[in-house]
Amino acid sequence: MNIGSQYSGDRTCKFTLWAPLVGEVTVKLVAPEEKIIPLQKDDRGYWHGSVSNIDPGTLYFYQLEGQTDRADPASHSQPKGVHGPSxxxxxxxxxxxxxxxxxxxLAQMAVYELHVGTFTTEGTFEAVISRLPELRELGVNAIEIMPVAQFPGERNWGYDGTFPYAVQNSYGGVNGLKQLVNACHQQGMAVILDVVYNHxxxxxxxxxxxxxxxxxHYKTLWGSAVNFDGPYSDGVRNxxxxxxxxxxxxxxxxxxxxxxxHAIYDFGAKxxxxxxxxxxxxxxQQQGHKRYLIAESDLNDPRIIRSPQVGGYGIDAQWSDDFHHALHTVLTGEQQGYYKDFGTLEQLAKAYRHSFVYAWDYSPHRRRYHGSDASDCLSSQFxxxxxxxxxxxxxxLGDRLSSLISFDGLKLTAAAVLLSPYVPLLxxxxxxxxxxxxxxxxxxxxxxxxxxxxxxxKAEFAAFFEIYGQEAPDPQAVETMERSRLNWEKRHEGKNRLLWLFYQKLLQLRREIPALANLDRNNLEASVVEPEKVLQLQRWCENSQVLCWLNFSQEVVEMKANIPTGNWKKLLDSAxxxxxxxxxxxxxxxxxxxQPTLILNAESVVIYSQ
Known part of the structure; x- marks a missing residue:
């Protein structure tokens, strides 16, 4: 059932609110003129009513029990913020x-995650549009926008949204988002939107x-859980x-x-x-245009992406945190928190081969067994x-890899992600x-x-005070957000420009070489050369083959290579x-x-094709 305000185009608007425990509901128009319109309740707890002689832009509340004004839970716009009318x-x-x-x-996407407020100086949907041509030039064909549901104030990551249907007013509102999506599609780019259904x-x-x-009945990191399986949950689900x-x-x-x-609790049959x-x-199916759902989950549970025919939820894909953690720890040596579970190159090789590192394996950080085998799922689902x-x-301190590892390490990192048999996200x-x-x-x-x-x-990072000699930046300060804005002009300078070109080349190879474009980890071999700390990666698709060595050591490595059958030509060498x-x-x-002895520069990657 459609909820909220549905404008029909003839100065008529239908209002629908789900409030089964409320005894009286009216629509209270507050601008441009004040008016009260009673709604009628059906047997499922939905209140309905139509209002004539109403124009787009009209501001309204729902009035409960004749005294409490509430914005529409399904408000499409909150022009005066989270405390104002819909x-x-x-x-x-x-x-x-x-x-x-x-x-x-999905298998052909190269995704670029961005935060509207810090991606540009203006911090608007319109300003993002001007940068789309360069993203296309880079080789990105999909953007993933961090949540834009209306949140308090003008500065937020978006995960504190309180109106899931309303588009953040400071970003440009409803039309601003539509203009951005329209511009992306005109330039051949898909749009993925981050949404929050757990709190x-x-x-x-x-x-x-x-x-x-x-x-x-359930508790989350943010307090009480959303009611997906208790009494009166049918309207919440809808x-x-x-x-x-x-x-x-x-x-x-x-x-x-x-x-x-993983913070959504639902123990119902569906x-x-x-x-x-x-x-x-x-x-x-109705529109002839496939739409995708991608889950973030730390459960390593393939049930999320398995089809309903085998008892799965039917979500199209999920993030593999294991891949990130294995790569990050090999690059940085960090071992705090959940990084305690990672740190070996063999774990990264396992992530290439099996998507998850922990597939019902013992997790020292969790102090229990964790995850499940996902070998029956497609590589393009990760x-x-x-x-x-x-x-x-x-x-x-919000520090990026560029502050933690070397320039050569950044190139190696780019290759590790873009040579994988999975959907890459930058x-x-x-x-x-x-x-x-x-x-x-x-x-x-x-x-x-x-x-x-x-x-x-402050409490969360108290243990880090001695390490950094400072406390966590004040999250409420304007300067904290301003420090987080991109220095976009750097992409044309020195090593920044070289790194940009390196990403561009890797994305090009990924598109044009069938062995890289075909996301199938069954057509892949990943092995570790020890003790040299080198990952050897071979991928193939029909007559196309690539052979790669990724040296994660900070030293030059000399190794006797086991060259697979055939002749191989060098395509890319980060050294x-x-x-x-x-x-x-x-x-x-x-x-x-x-069968030569290969000399691999420290933190380098080389790609050969047959």
Missing amino acids: QVIDHSSFSWSERQWRGIP LGPEGNYLWGFGTYFTD YFVQNALYWLETFHIDGLRLDAV HILAEIAEAVAQLS VVCSQNHDQVGNRM FMGEEYGETAPFLYFVSHSDPDLIKGVREGR DSTWGGAGSQLPETLSTQS
Whole structure:
């Protein structure tokens, strides 16, 4: 059932609110004129009513029990912020010019995650559009936008949103997002939107007042869980199913990234993820345009992406945190927190071969067995990265890999991700070695909440004070967000430019060489050369083959290579001076007969093709 305000285009608007425990509901128009319209309740707890002589832009509340004003839980726009009235929107007024667009297969995507507020100086949807041509030139064909559901103030990562249907007003609102999606499609780029169905933020969360949306039966990191399986959960489920369809249908979004699904608790016979997947599959079939769902989960549970026919939820893909953790620890040597479970090159090789490192293996960090075998799932159902908003922003100083490893290490990192048999995700700025941090920031208005957030961050990182000699940056300060903005001009300078070109070349090879373009980890061999700390990677597809060596050692390595049958020509060598390297000592060609001793520069990667 559609909920919220549905403007029909003839100065008529239908209002629908799910509030089964409320005894009286009216629509209270507050601008441009004041008016009260009673709604009628059906037997499922939905309140309905139509209002005539109403124009787009009209501001309104729902009034409960004749005295409490509440913004629409399914508000499409909150022009005065999370504490103000909702706004009637005419979605039909936007003129789309991407009618031939039919999307990009997930297996062909190269995804670029960005935060609208810090991607540009302006921090708007419109400003993102001006940078799309360079992203296309780089080789990116999909952008993943961090959450844009209305949050308090103007500064936030987006995970404190409290109006899941409303587009953040400071970013450009409804039309701004549509213009961005329209521009992306015109340039052949898909759009993935990050959505949060496991919790709502603390400020402006008026869903609490309706009495049915949350449950204390389960607890999450953010407090009470969303009520997906308790009494009066049917309307809650519909609320989030319709939200997924709303973004895909009304805004022409190509896919949704579902935040932290491990914090969604549902023990009913049909999991809410399965219900969302079923609804999205129906929409895709109706429109002849495949839409994708990508889950973030730390469970290593392939049930999320298995088909319903074998008891799965039917989600299209999920992030593989194991790949990131294995790569990060090999590069940096870090071992704190969940990194305790990682640190060997063999674990990275296992991630290439099996997607998960922990597939019902004992996890020292968790002190229990963790994960399950995902060998029956497709390689294209896994998204991998070396950096993302969580893995950078949840560090105390928001430091990127560019602050932790060498320039040669950054090239090696790029290759490790882009040579994998999985869907790659880049985090904004990594393609040129951005050094600005990505810090945690908010702009709450409640003094007690601000104090609580500050103290929480301080306590979370108290153990790091002696290491860094400072406390975590103030998340409420404007300067914290401003420090997180990209220095976009750096992409044309010195080694930043070389790194950008290196990413571009890797993305080109990934598109054009069948052995790399075909995402099938069954057509792959990944082995470790010890003690040299070298990963040997071989991939093939029909007559196309590539052979790669990734040297994770900080020393030059000499090794006797076991060359597979055939003649091999060098395609890319990060040690070449072209890429800012010290100069390569590797031959241009290799053959089975020669079996040469290879000299690999420290932190380098070389790719040969047959």
